[in-house]
Amino acid sequence: MHTDSSNITRRALVKGLGTAVVAAGTLKIATAAWHGHTLAEAFAEFFQSHYQRMTPEELQDVIHRIERGAKQRYGVNITCEHSKAETGVVFGYALNxxxxxxxxxxxxxxxxxxxxxxxxxxxxxxxxxxxxxxxxxxxxxxxxxxxxxxxxxxxxxxxxxxxxxxx
Known part of the structure; x- marks a missing residue:
């Protein structure tokens, strides 16, 4: 293979540009499919464990991902907490x-x-x-x-x- 860049053929140039365009288009589509997340964040969200089975480190990662997502999507800084359920407290809600x-x-x-x-x-x-x-x-x-x-x-x-x- 030639290492001299002056000997690049038109075919190789068009092929390289085509590959770059396809890669850029795929990245744009993939980013839209991931709702603006990075590939790593999309995988982390998809493969996230059930809350009760998460380690403290996994919980912190999820909390940070949610906070980053709010900043990216809505431009606001939020703070999430992980609090244990209080003894004797029951959840309820009303639907109008x-x-x-x-x-x-x-x-x-x-x-x-x-x-x-x-x-x-x-x-x-x-x-x-x-x-x-x-x-x-x-x-x-x-x-x-x-x-x-x-x-x-x-x-x-x-x-x-x-x-x-x-x-």
Whole structure:
């Protein structure tokens, strides 16, 4: 192989430029697919262990990754903490069903927050005909434009049991 750069053929030059363009395009697409994360951060997030099985070092790495992500995405500095559950304290939340218009935003937010797959949803939204209070009349699989006339939407959430059978 020649080491003299003045002997580069047109074919080699075009091939090299083509490879560089493809590599740059792939990097741009890959970065978009990783939501702006580096490859290492995307792998770390994907292969992250369950919270209860993480070592203290792994927890710190996750906390730093979340803080960096907030800075990159939103331009704000946040501080995350890892606190143990307090004895005798129970988690609870309220879902304002009068606000529901059937968009399923609460479902998507819950799936994202709890790192769930598309087949697991802790919140379901029923499309109910006005005048009915029977859950059997509800449709979990509604589609199209919402809210529909003569219907209301009823989100049904996970009960966050003390000893959940699903965990």
């Amino acid at each position: 069903i009068s606000k529901c218009k059937g968009y399923r935003d609460c479902v998507h937010a819950c799936v994202a927050e709890n790192n769930l797959g598309s087949d697991t949803q802790y919140i379901r939204v029923l499309e109910m005909p006005h005048g009915s209070a029977h859950l059997e009349d509800g449709n979990h699989y509604f589609s199209g434009t919402v809210p529909k006339p003569k219907h209301y939407y009823l989100p049904i959430q996970c009960m966050h049991c003390e000893n959940p059978p699903c965990v």
